[in-house]
Amino acid sequence: MTSDETTAAFGAEHVAGYNFAYLDEQTKRMIRRAILKAIAIPGYQVPFGSREMPLPYGWGTGGIQVTASVIGPDDVLKVIDQGADDTTNAVSIRAFFAKTTGVATTERTAEATLIQTRHRIPETPLREGQVLIYQVPIPEPLRWLEPRESETRKMHALAEYGVMQVSLYEDIARYGRIAKAYNYPVRVHARYITSPSPIPKFDNPKMDRNPAIQLFGAGRERRIYAIPPYTAVESLDFDDYPFTVEQWPESCALCGATDSFLDEIVTNDKGGRMFICSDTDYCAGRRAENGEETAA
Amino acid sequence: MYVAVKGGERAIENAHRLLAEERRGDPAVPELTLAQIDQQLAHAVDRVMTEGSLYDRELAALAVKQARGDLIEAIFLLRAYRTTLPRFGASEPVDTGEMVVRRRISATFKDIPGGQVLGPTFDYTHRLLDFTLAAEGAPVAAAEEAEQSVAAMPRVTDILGRDGLFEAETAEDDAPVGDVTRDPLEFPADRDLRLQVLARGDEGFLLALGYSTQRGYGNNHPFAGEIRLGEVDVEFVPEELGFPVELGEVTVTECQMVNQFKGSATMPPQFTRGYGLTFGHCERKAMSMALVDRALRARELGEEAAAPAQDEEFVLAHADNVQATGFVEHLKLPHYVDFQAELVMVRAMRDAAEQDNSRKVAAE
Numbered sequence: 001m002t003s004d005e006t007t008a009a010f011g012a013e014h015v016a017g018y019n020f021a022y023l024d025e026q027t028k029r030m031i032r033r034a035i036l037k038a039i040a041i042p043g044y045q046v047p048f049g050s051r052e053m054p055l056p057y058g059w060g061t062g063g064i065q066v067t068a069s070v071i072g073p074d075d076v077l078k079v080i081d082q083g084a085d086d087t088t089n090a091v092s093i094r095a096f097f098a099k100t101t102g103v104a105t106t107e108r109t110a111e112a113t114l115i116q117t118r119h120r121i122p123e124t125p126l127r128e129g130q131v132l133i134y135q136v137p138i139p140e141p142l143r144w145l146e147p148r149e150s151e152t153r154k155m156h157a158l159a160e161y162g163v164m165q166v167s168l169y170e171d172i173a174r175y176g177r178i179a180k181a182y183n184y185p186v187r188v189h190a191r192y193i194t195s196p197s198p199i200p201k202f203d204n205p206k207m208d209r210n211p212a213i214q215l216f217g218a219g220r221e222r223r224i225y226a227i228p229p230y231t232a233v234e235s236l237d238f239d240d241y242p243f244t245v246e247q248w249p250e251s252c253a254l255c256g257a258t259d260s261f262l263d264e265i266v267t268n269d270k271g272g273r274m275f276i277c278s279d280t281d282y283c284a285g286r287r288a289e290n291g292e293e294t295a296a
Numbered sequence: 297m298y299v300a301v302k303g304g305e306r307a308i309e310n311a312h313r314l315l316a317e318e319r320r321g322d323p324a325v326p327e328l329t330l331a332q333i334d335q336q337l338a339h340a341v342d343r344v345m346t347e348g349s350l351y352d353r354e355l356a357a358l359a360v361k362q363a364r365g366d367l368i369e370a371i372f373l374l375r376a377y378r379t380t381l382p383r384f385g386a387s388e389p390v391d392t393g394e395m396v397v398r399r400r401i402s403a404t405f406k407d408i409p410g411g412q413v414l415g416p417t418f419d420y421t422h423r424l425l426d427f428t429l430a431a432e433g434a435p436v437a438a439a440e441e442a443e444q445s446v447a448a449m450p451r452v453t454d455i456l457g458r459d460g461l462f463e464a465e466t467a468e469d470d471a472p473v474g475d476v477t478r479d480p481l482e483f484p485a486d487r488d489l490r491l492q493v494l495a496r497g498d499e500g501f502l503l504a505l506g507y508s509t510q511r512g513y514g515n516n517h518p519f520a521g522e523i524r525l526g527e528v529d530v531e532f533v534p535e536e537l538g539f540p541v542e543l544g545e546v547t548v549t550e551c552q553m554v555n556q557f558k559g560s561a562t563m564p565p566q567f568t569r570g571y572g573l574t575f576g577h578c579e580r581k582a583m584s585m586a587l588v589d590r591a592l593r594a595r596e597l598g599e600e601a602a603a604p605a606q607d608e609e610f611v612l613a614h615a616d617n618v619q620a621t622g623f624v625e626h627l628k629l630p631h632y633v634d635f636q637a638e639l640v641m642v643r644a645m646r647d648a649a650e651q652d653n654s655r656k657v658a659a660e
Contacts, residue, residue: 018380022380024382039299047480048477048480049478049480050480051379051477051500052375052376052378052379052477052618053376053379054376056372056374056621056622056624056626057618057619057621057622057623058622058623058624058625059622059626059629063566067571081629081630082630082631082632083633086304087630088308088630089305089629089630090400091305091308092308092561095305097509103453118629118633119633119634120633137623137626138607147609148483148609149609149613150483150484150609155394175645176361176645177641177644177645178649179645180642181634181637181640181641182633182634182637183634198631198634199633200604200634200636200637201637202637208308220483220619220622220623221443222480242451246637246640246641247640248640258640261633261636262636263632263633264636264639278632278633
């Protein structure tokens, strides 16, 4: 089951002086209870006793705590940032878990049991049994409409979401469209309005009825929420202004994909541009399939 | 073929090595010892212990050294260590009335039982650079030791309290004290949690907020009732024994602000309290904390609460410098994907606007 990219590290030693996956077992139990509650109430933000981590707030402490609480010795972990396995923060978090758990890590979406992510959902469809863990900076989708936590909690309790609809309507009145490109609000299981974290709205449809468990951890804001498998996730819109996703006039310059989120690469200072897949594993996989026909 | 920029492991490793090299600096210059930092940069150690919520001078000195003097980074290091420590219980409340006092001043009474004790302070020094320090000056002459007063030094607030002029403060219930490092904060927050957040809060942030209350943004007419610095015993009751045993002593700074209060339907006119407490000698922090604590009691005391320093959610949510620095600095992380999504949208909106314009021009 392990490819070359999957380090064969089952049962490997983890760093001395710390518990498996850094957190102590009591803390993990507390976080697991919060996760169970979150799964039982899809889209509801569960407060939890977020710990101080050796990585900075805003750099994935929520996702790291969720991962640390659900990871076991047999898991295979993938960590991405901006869709890529090789961005610095993804490298750093993967190294953190390799060091504190000794579990196997992978870059292949299909081989991972746990995927911690920042800002993307992998292009390769997820399957049952996989867990996607999002790093969340601001879990409250209503925060920019109402700064007070005591107010927003009430608004969620009463499902009083008029302000959100009004803000979307104002976008349409002003710009002719809903002017949200990422962190595009969703309604989970026809009840809670929820932040998908700052993924591009391109990824929103992947959340809907996804067979994987989707867990969201916000460390600084001390909230965990979840979307259980096969749960309806609807991006907010209006009948006459339906939700749409980004489209590119080009395909990926490396693998030719037309169905993936493309990053724009500035190739020179004369306006040169090219577009490549943000999901490095998806892109590499397609190129391997096509026999890596290009060189130069 | 284009090869995407890799942020790879080697780059990180090298950056860390470079950092270690820069931290050490010129190897010809002797390396700092933890004892030197503890002794000669004592206020840095005090601040790191206070905002790091861990009383350990040696570890705090190590954090200051490792952080190259960046105190927020040092606080972060100490917090990340503290969070892994097991909790075996809570100590008995320390009794600052029993403090072995090294400094104690009151701005409300000229003389008080036990007297005013200036102790080690920058107050009344002339801020002239002392060039003898640069030349590694000769040993300083020892200060004259006053006769150690054996008389206890009752807190000024207790003296006022005897006449009923000062509000009595007793815990509302016997519930165990909360712990903001273990439980999520809910609003409105109880005073114990509020004081914890303030004690851990950033000195600069609290200083600015406290200052704002003195400039009309939520004035609460403060007097420095008492500031005291010294050592207090920490006691703990092990379950097996059932009586308190002394674990050791810690140095603390306590500030009790005395604030005018005109009275309400349920309370007679009297003085109310703002409270500040820090590890080590952190007077500026203790005073700022006391000002902000009092400002945050506005609602409880039925005062108008319109100023930023009186807004509990605003103050408590933004006081923690480890949280704040993490989130501000996370903007250094890549945001390619979100920015790309914005680019696509802005381009589409510009296209739409252009078409609109050309249509208008054509119509004219």
